[in-house]
Amino acid sequence: MPTATTKQYTIGDFARAVGLTAPTLRYYEDEGLIEPHRHRNGRRYYEEADINWVKFLLHLKGTGMSISELKQYVTWRAQGDITIPQRLALLQQVKQDFLVQYAEVQRHLQILNDKINWYEEKEAGVTDADESFAAYLDRLGHQE
Amino acid sequence: MPTATTKQYTIGDFARAVGLTAPTLRYYEDEGLIEPHRHRNGRRYYEEADINWVKFLLHLKGTGMSISELKQYVTWRAQGDITIPQRLALLQQVKQDFLVQYAEVQRHLQILNDKINWYEEKEAGVTDADESFAAYLDRLGHQE
DNA sequence: ATATAACTTCAAGTGTACTTTAAGTCAACA
DNA sequence: TGTTGACTTAAAGTACACTTGAAGTTATAT
Numbered sequence: 001m002p003t004a005t006t007k008q009y010t011i012g013d014f015a016r017a018v019g020l021t022a023p024t025l026r027y028y029e030d031e032g033l034i035e036p037h038r039h040r041n042g043r044r045y046y047e048e049a050d051i052n053w054v055k056f057l058l059h060l061k062g063t064g065m066s067i068s069e070l071k072q073y074v075t076w077r078a079q080g081d082i083t084i085p086q087r088l089a090l091l092q093q094v095k096q097d098f099l100v101q102y103a104e105v106q107r108h109l110q111i112l113n114d115k116i117n118w119y120e121e122k123e124a125g126v127t128d129a130d131e132s133f134a135a136y137l138d139r140l141g142h143q144e
Numbered sequence: 145m146p147t148a149t150t151k152q153y154t155i156g157d158f159a160r161a162v163g164l165t166a167p168t169l170r171y172y173e174d175e176g177l178i179e180p181h182r183h184r185n186g187r188r189y190y191e192e193a194d195i196n197w198v199k200f201l202l203h204l205k206g207t208g209m210s211i212s213e214l215k216q217y218v219t220w221r222a223q224g225d226i227t228i229p230q231r232l233a234l235l236q237q238v239k240q241d242f243l244v245q246y247a248e249v250q251r252h253l254q255i256l257n258d259k260i261n262w263y264e265e266k267e268a269g270v271t272d273a274d275e276s277f278a279a280y281l282d283r284l285g286h287q288e
Numbered sequence: 289a290t291a292t293a294a295c296t297t298c299a300a301g302t303g304t305a306c307t308t309t310a311a312g313t314c315a316a317c318a
Numbered sequence: 319t320g321t322t323g324a325c326t327t328a329a330a331g332t333a334c335a336c337t338t339g340a341a342g343t344t345a346t347a348t
Contacts, residue, residue: 012294022295023337031335041344043295052278055288056259062252067335088263095256102253108206109246112239115200119232134196144199156324166325167307175305185314187325211305 006047011036014046018054025054032071033057060091063098107144114142150191155180158190162198169198176215177201204235207242251288258286 011022014036020028028034034054036044057070065073073090076083118136121127127136137143155166158180164172172178173188178198180188201214209217217234220227262280265271271280281287 010294021337024335026297027336041295043344056255056277059252059255060259062249063256084263084267088260088267091256091260091263095253095260098253098256102249105206105246108203109239109242111200111203112207112235112242115204116232116235116239119228119235123228123232133200154324165307168305170327171306185325187314 006049008037009046009050011044011046014050017051018058020054028054028057028067031067033067033074060094063094064101065094069094110142111137114140150193152181153190153194155188155190158194161195162202164198172198172201172211175211177211177218204238207238208245209238213238254286255281258284 009017011025015022015025018025025034025036029036034050034057036046036050038044060070060073061067069090073087076087076090114137115133118127118133122129131139153161155169159166159169162169169178169180173180178194178201180190180194182188204214204217205211213234217231220231220234258281259277262271262277266273275283
């Protein structure tokens with residue numbers, strides 16, 4: 001009965017699988033975010049489970065966590081379930097910060113949309129050609 | 145009949161008004177994004193209208209535009225209405241890119257939320273203590 | 289057998305967006 | 319009148335997240 005064998009990825013193949021470059025993976029490793037396995041000859045290899053881990057890290061990164069915050073998270077994780085409260089508190093803080101940014105970004109998008117519409121209406125002659133953008137925002141009730 | 149006089153801001157007061165620092169305003173000026181007025185003695189002053197302009201720039205910046213894209217926009221603006229099509233195309237492209245990022249960021253938030261909930265349920269003993277995060281995501285139908 | 293492609297480490301370089309420093313000028317208040 | 323704080327320019331420095339280069343080793347395909 002053969003041991004269930006997991007697919008082993010070279011750094012190049014793994015990089016393709018997670019959408020990063022090999023140098024970036026080495027950089028993340030230097031920063032303590034990943035710890036790949038090694039062949040006897042010194043070459044790295046990665047397994048299926050490492051893909052989920054990196055993708056999860058990229059999700060956290062995408063919510064605004066810096067490399068050093070990720071490092072803190074990873075350090076706590078390595079210390080076991082005892083650090084779950086710390087990890088939870090960190091992620092809750094990240095979420096709070098994220099939501100603040102998220103709200104701001106929605107206002108940015110609204111102004112961008114308004115400006116695009118203003119230009120489009122100006123081009124189409126729908127809006128009074130001389131109505132300023134400020135007056136236009138005012139008319140829409142989109143202050144600031 | 146006196147000329148309507150507009151409030152004049154020093155760079156420091158203006159910085160406070162728009163939420164930037166004086167050095168950042170000088171930097172933006174170097175980059176061609178702002179063109180403040182000058183007193184005879186060489187000191188800059190800004191007016192009410194400049195506040196709207198900077199705030200608008202910050203909205204665009206907040207949608208992902210780089211300084212150099214803003215510079216291109218500003219350059220076109222200075223050339224008059226003839227460049228409205230270019231400006232419109234640029235902003236539409238910015239919007240497209242923004243919407244792609246926005247969708248990605250929503251997935252990141254979902255995973256962050258899921259992880260927070262997973263930890264909370266684990267701490268509260270609601271979830272089977274041994275259910276992996278991957279299995280948890282699976283159960284919720286939140287793939288990847 | 290040999291070429292070439294991918295891997296290794298370590299250090300230096302890059303891009304973006306500021307921030308800080310240095311050296312000096314000017315304005316406002318006690 | 320002096321001192322404090324804000325202004326001026328130009329250049330150098332910083333933080334972050336990679337990216338690139340150099341010099342060498344190993345694996346794979348012909």
